[in-house]
Amino acid sequence: MTAASADGSPVPRLSVLLCDDNAMLLESLSDVVRAQPDLELVGTACDGEQACELARRHRPDVAVLDVRFPGGGHVVARGIARRSPATRIVAFSAYDDKASVEQMKSAGAAEYVLKGTSNRELLAALRRGAV
Template sequence: MIRVLVADDQALVRAGISALLGAEEDIEVVGVASDGIEALALARSTRPDVACLDIRMPGLDGIEVARALCGPDADPAVPALMLTTFDLDDYVFGALEAGASGFLLKDADPDTIIGAVRQVAAGNGTLDHQLTKRVLREFVERRQLQPVTGARADDLLTAREHDVLLLLAQGLSNEDIATELVVELSTVKSHVARILPKLGVRSRLQAVVWAYQNRVVLPPEA
């Protein structure tokens, strides 16, 4: 069962997302919050598998809550999926820098939102398909937080881990990577589990961002 916290300052949106997720057999909504302070308190008390956070909330905004729940000082971390009506770059960048595992616009179709929750709970990152190329390209160009050198990957990762990182950056799932490399699924999961701490990141999405920042892969074209 995937335990989910839903936080949004709009009552109708809160109710709609909670009802949507709660109707799924494998998802349980364990908390509903109307502002960032309440969301942070509920997340710490209920320890959900995924926190679905609106970005603009009173008290603490969703980015501040995400930073507290899944940033570098969070232990244990609670994966955050950001849901917003805004697709402004600074919000996307802020969510990624805070350690969020996913970012979706609220007008995404229900199946996409449900699938994103499952992906984040499984340790996979997700970005709205409308934002992915622009976000990755501009994140790299405007927010180069790491020294830009592909050699860093060679220093930190084994050859096979490097191969897995490249495939992650292409958006492949664990199953697809296993097929591509002709290895067992469990082997891919083990590689991913070793890659994340080596890169100093908490999620697959953060690993992909790291790969673009360090020019291990080139940013998508416009």
Template sequence: MKADTVVRVLLVDDDDEVRAALAEVIEDDPRFEVVAAGRDAPDAVRLAQEHHPDLVLLDVRMPGGGVAAAEALRRDAPEGVLVGVSAHADAATVEQMVRAGVVGFFTKGQLGADLPDKLHLCVRGHVVLAADTAALALRRVLTAQ
């Protein structure tokens, strides 16, 4: 992705307030444009196929499941970078999301003004796992191979 290209974002979260807050933080940054928003795993796949986002921000505990959505997106709409968000950041959850294809994982309690910078790193090819359990989750992924 070229440095001056606006990152097209798909937000998927079943909580209207969280989705609106994420959209506000992301839209305040000129590097990003929210192109669509959904509530569940089927929305994630359908909207990704329709809008071809550069980045998909997925709630882990939404109807249909974030892991299932990430797996389906990797299979059916593989062009977008996947990032998970959750109030649940136990090592098993982070591990499942990483195995499903996310390159970023953020706990909802840590989402703030620096979120666009973290997302931009993900789009540029970095892995950003901003959860206290990320190191343990990565060890579990690496030792299971």
């Protein structure tokens, strides 16, 4: 799917899957993604099984994944990768300890963003992570 740039030329849209067990945060992130003309929200997931199924069905360009997702963010990241190998993972966490970062990076996370960062920084990481 494409969007139009300011000059009217087509801009490819990145498809995004959001995964977090905090419903309020998921709703807020959804609003942020929907407001971006170059992003397309293809789904939201509040558990690992749902995240993996949505990744299989929609094959998003990028999935933003809670590091402390029930069942383990690293486990879900690997499940998404099995079902949609081209999907890039952006780890999203309240924790920046070395073990959490390394665990997600070893599971394939392209970016690691702390919760509470500005929407601008999160969107930049999402776009970098999708490349």
